[in-house]
Amino acid sequence: MEQKCPSCGSCGMPMKKIEDFGGRSLENKYCVHCSDDEGNLTATFEGIVNYYTDDFIKQRGLDVDQARKLAEESVSKMSAWSS
């Protein structure tokens, strides 16, 4: 399934247009927000986790500690941050 529908290996954002890919290259595993023009990962685990934690709290009203835990758990599974 993965090959058919690429999503950023760092933040999980679906990449549907060439502009969504870092460096506008379909070869890039990471999105434009997470990598530089050469396709090198620039995002940090902490940064992505903070981003989702804030959203879970503000947009969904989750418990503050649980929001961070769920964000950490799910971001850890992204290919850039697993293993």
Added chain:
Amino acid sequence: MERGKREQQKEQTRQRILEVAYRKFAEKGIEATNTADIASEAKLSHGAIFVHFKTRQEIVLKVIDDFGVELSVHITKSVGHSRTPRSILLSFTKALTKFEAFYIELLLVLPKLPENVQGSLLLVQNGFAHYLLPAVKREMEEAKFKRLGESGIMNSWFALLHYYMTNRNWYAPNKSLLKKLGKKIVNEYLELLNINK
């Protein structure tokens, strides 16, 4: 060469197991499907399953992971061009229709699944929030919608949608709930937000 071919076959079998598992989970329920069901449907011996996955739970988690990615992409593709809350919500329900049976099964067992799986579904919903929230806020600015906080906007949508989905048997027995009632659910939600003139 030979080795490459073997690897390729192994990968194909792995994919087949995942596809069959997805289908069985959607048809029969995630908890009610065991590895023997998956093996027989995939025309494999029961033992062959465990060459690819250590446990049943590993299959469940991988299927849900792949589903999350695919649903996310599907939603982004389908919602991406919509501007108004109505068209965004209709595109969302339409995108979800293809995955309806599995999504319902997932909702039913979600509280019992590991937190990283729960988090994955939150990530999918998070992507959607980035389309819906700005559109709803525009209507608020124009005084067409009541002023609600972000979590009120998002959670009342999912509350209503998930209520209908988990009680599908009451509303659309043996057929697609979203095909039958997708529009009605969207209308009911928008009625909640609308300021009555």
